[in-house]
Amino acid sequence: MQINAIKILRSKKRRRTVSARMIKDILVVRAPENIPESRLEKVVAELKLRIERKYLKEELNKHEYLSIRAKEFNRQYFENKLNINSIEYVTDQNSKFGCCNYRTGCIRISHRISAMPQWVRDYVVIHELAHLAVPDHSKAFWYIVNRYKLAERARGYLIAAGSEEELMTWK
Ligand SMILES: [Zn+2]
Structure with a gap:
């Protein structure tokens, strides 16, 4: 439309x-x-x-791309233990690329991510999923995220795309 x-x-x-x-x-x-x-x-x-x-x-x-991907990563990286309530693209979130509410299990991904390469999109999904296990950016968190091989490269890509602390958690 x-x-x-x-x-x-x-x-x-x-x-x-x-x-x-x-x-x-x-x-x-x-x-x-x-x-x-x-x-x-x-x-x-x-x-x-x-x-x-x-x-x-x-x-x-429309095609629930993020949900499908999140389910795959839940299996692949988290032994299916994460409680993902919803994950979707939103169009009213311009300052952050991703946002995770670990209490409700709701993840919001900025529409700007949808235009980025798949390996960056995957990183953002994994990053936000990891917040369902570890809410902050502690060592334990990065240990999980860095199991994704392209994590460092994707972080570089996102920083270059114009945000310092590009991903955030809300309570
Ligand atoms: Zn984060």
Whole structure:
């Protein structure tokens, strides 16, 4: 799905709010009649971005690539002991590449990772999975992660891609 056109309908009845919905591939925006053009432009851009991110998220998770990979790595590296609740690409996480909640077993991977080579993607998945076993970045954690042969190389790749502490855990 993608947005191919934007249609703006101004209405006297509408007082304050701007709403938007997709009708086929057209983003139909309803706005108050007297809203200033510059304000409307900004709101429409935000709504458009939000919808595009939603579509991208759906697209990236459609084939459950990350879940399948995580299950494989759980077998391969963790004796199937990890409790993975969910792992998915998200489109609202730009400062971190990956995020793991070890209490709930939920892992969120930035959509930016989806465009990286598979060996980097695999590293990010293994890194976050390892947090389900060890929440912090202690020696025990790196011992687990470094069993993945390309771990060091992948870390270098991610650092070069523009983040210092690129992966994070939240409680
Ligand atoms: Zn980490």
